[in-house]
Amino acid sequence: MPKKLLLSCVLLAMLVLSACSGGFKADHEYEVEPFEFTNQHNEQVSLEDLKGQVWLAQFVFTECTAACPPMMMNMVELEKQLGAEDVEDYKIVSFSIDPEVDTPEAFQEYLDMYDVQDQSKWEMLTGFTQEKIIKFAMDSFKVIVADDPANDTVIHATYFQLVNQDGKVVKTYNGYAEVPYEQIVKDMKALIKEGA
Template identity: 75%
Template sequence: MRKKLLLPYVLLVVLILSACSAGGFKADHNYKIAPFEHTNQHNEKVSLDDLKGKVWLAQFVYTVCTAACPPMMVNMTEVEKKLAEEGVEDYKIVSFSIDPAVDTPEVLQEYLEMYDIQDEGKWEMLTGYKQEEIAKFAAKSFKTAVANIPDSVDVMHATNFSLVNQDGEVVKTYNGMTDVPYDQIIKDMKALIKEGA
């Protein structure tokens, strides 16, 4: 008799616990980002420590890229627009230049102005390092490839958007060029921000 009475309560607890965890964030990976301090489009220093405590989306792009980067930038502005529509504010978008010799802060500022940015304060366009350094950094911290193409101004790179948590860890990766999973990105960012609140 006692077991029969206990069963509904056990089921109720299970249901409550599963409902609480359903909206939580689930990481696909946890890549620790190596410390860095680079220069943004305003000629200001931006470090990993400056970004700690915030959720951010990262991408690797360069301004003379004609194939992958323009659609990536357009898609990232679409993510920003959708986040604004959802009232999400506590995040950053960080773009690492993979052609730092060309991409000075001034060039990056002009490049950013070509796109339909909602809030430039959300964007950090980073440069101020050697290309070999950013290639090693991309491989070590983001598990993504950056490499020169022989006899070309082009640089080979992945077309991913990487989601970084408040502790400076890459936790998810999305296609940033085609079939961008906007709804999933927004959902994940909201869940991650809520967890850190």
Template identity: 60%
Template structure:
């Protein structure tokens, strides 16, 4: 009887601790390869610079004619919802998948076109080779980035990746259509509370 009481007590403690963790449950723990790229302000941004921050990642490019404009608009809407909930500790990191074309200046102008609530939270990254970003996308985010040899377009994943304070990709969401805005905001809020 005493053994059952101890097991029950341990179970209840585990239940209470899981409830106290803010209810966040990671879907995966993908490690991100170290990087140091250039943002829209010509500043260097590395994985180490982002440690200690919650961030949402996406892969886009400025001459994209399909999924990128809706992804950028959807990310701006997520930011509006984060601000409405009073969530301030986060970054939005957009990796260009067309680094030969997307200069820091071009990325800055592109960002301005989406009327984002707070551009200081955005890191629009470039300054690397195509194979580097393809490697990073596939190995760290499990998303394809493939240069289309028959056009100026790049085939790439359209999901948003949620990265925790340790620099691990813990969840991913549709970024183009059927974006679960409220779930993303809830997850970011819970992840911010988790230490």
């Protein structure tokens, strides 16, 4: 076989293999700013505590009657699918957007309302001011959290966001409707494998 043809075959094979490797590809890289908040067990949880793990973030609050219940049910479904795929090394981190109402005890009661498989995977975080979470959501996750004076509630994004082992937000998914469960599971598996 001529050298030129052999080289072409090798290059083609390399391209095919790299296309099939299925490695993780980030959509963006937003740096999560350092934090230390309180979880549902009244324990402090910091960004440093989560480093080295893949985690899914969402913004919710216990008195929400519109977007949050579907988001929580969707996250529970996602947890089930991750379990079915034997994905274990991850966390689910929910940030309160109504921290005055969402005490650790209220957040624990809220979590108990859902059919959660493994509560040790869930960090329900509160213990900060409303102003802090508004700024934190925008600076770290590029999502809006805002007071709605028209009906005395809080407007918030309905995304699930994937954070890598270095504390960077790398993907954003719809967490409210048409949740891409398969893609999230695939992305998490690839990201965990990459960091192993």
